[in-house]
Amino acid sequence: MKAVLFDIDGTLMSEMPLIQLFLPWVYHELAKKLGVTKEEARNRFLSEIVVRRDTYDWHDWNFFFRLFDVNLRYEDLLRKYPHKLQVYPDTRPTLEWLRSEGCKLGVVTSGPAYQRLKLELTGLKEYFDVVVTREDVKTIKPDPKIFLVALEALNTRPEEAVFVGDSLTQDVYGAKNVGMTSVWVNRSGERGHHFADYEIRTLHELRKILGGLE
Numbered sequence: 426m427k428a429v430l431f432d433i434d435g436t437l438m439s440e441m442p443l444i445q446l447f448l449p450w451v452y453h454e455l456a457k458k459l460g461v462t463k464e465e466a467r468n469r470f471l472s473e474i475v476v477r478r479d480t481y482d483w484h485d486w487n488f489f490f491r492l493f494d495v496n497l498r499y500e501d502l503l504r505k506y507p508h509k510l511q512v513y514p515d516t517r518p519t520l521e522w523l524r525s526e527g528c529k530l531g532v533v534t535s536g537p538a539y540q541r542l543k544l545e546l547t548g549l550k551e552y553f554d555v556v557v558t559r560e561d562v563k564t565i566k567p568d569p570k571i572f573l574v575a576l577e578a579l580n581t582r583p584e585e586a587v588f589v590g591d592s593l594t595q596d597v598y599g600a601k602n603v604g605m606t607s608v609w610v611n612r613s614g615e616r617g618h619h620f621a622d623y624e625i626r627t628l629h630e631l632r633k634i635l636g637g638l639e
Contacts, residue, residue: 426606426635428529428581430572432590433540436610436628437516437532438547443509447502451495458494469493479594481565484535500539507546513612519628520552526635529579531555533572533588535565535595555579566592567599576603589631597621608634 431437448467455466473492477483486499503510523530530553534540538560544550555578559565562574576586583604590596591610597620600607608631609621618624623634 426528426585426587428531428576428579428586429523429631429635430531430533430575430579430586430588430605432566432588432592432596432610433532433534433536433543435591435612436589436596437549438513438543439511440509440543442511443502443506446506446509447497451490451493451497454495455493479565481559484559484565485537487537487539500542503539503542503546510543510547512547512549513628515628516549519631520549522632524552528635529554529581531557531575531579533557533566533575535559535571566590566595567602569599569603572599572603572605576605587631587635589628593618593620 434440451470452463452467455470456463459466470489470493473489474483482488490497520530532544532553532555534557536558538558540558541550541556544553544556550556555575557571557575559571562571564570566572572588576583587606587608588596588600589608589610591612593609597607597609601622607621608623608625609618610628611624611626614626625631625634
């Protein structure tokens with residue numbers, strides 16, 4: 426295997442601490458704007474997120490801020506609260522090891538351009554040879570195009586690459602559909618899925634998988 430590509434959220438890091446910080450403020454502002462209770466404001470905001478799940482718009486917090494005319498920009502929140510981005514403890518050691526093994530590394534994300542900012546703020550960007558966002562290709566995973574653009578940039582064929590991600594519908598299905606080896610990061614221990622080529626609970630387990638693929 427020449428290259429290992431990763432998803433970002435739920436794979437390399439979690440943005441949940443940041444989300445938990447700004448959502449109560451969003452609900453408060455919406456309640457005032459709409460003249461409803463905070464609970465009703467919460468339900469309206471979250472229902473819009475749910476009905477758009479896995480669509481192009483779903484991956485962009487700014488879309489929902491604009492939809493409800495909330496005066497926020499996700500880029501500003503990231504810059505103000507970078508410490509709220511939680512890099513998983515297995516991320517850096519794994520990336521360091523892959524680098525030491527001579528692997529090309531990439532990121533493929535269905536998120537918008539601010540995904541690069543998240544990598545910069547967490548100090549992860551330096552590990553990657555290529556980062557492809559939805560805005561680079563005007564599509565999202567599992568569309569083959571977003572994977573193939575990254576592979577072309579790495580000068581790597583699909584059968585020479587591994588994709589690591591936490592979404593079965595986007596990461597695993599998309600990677601398998603273009604001929605990449607798929608690794609499902611199942612951090613929560615969810616049961617009953619056998620679609621991925623490999624399933625892991627932590628990124629540390631990549632060492633055993635990649636060793637067997639040599």
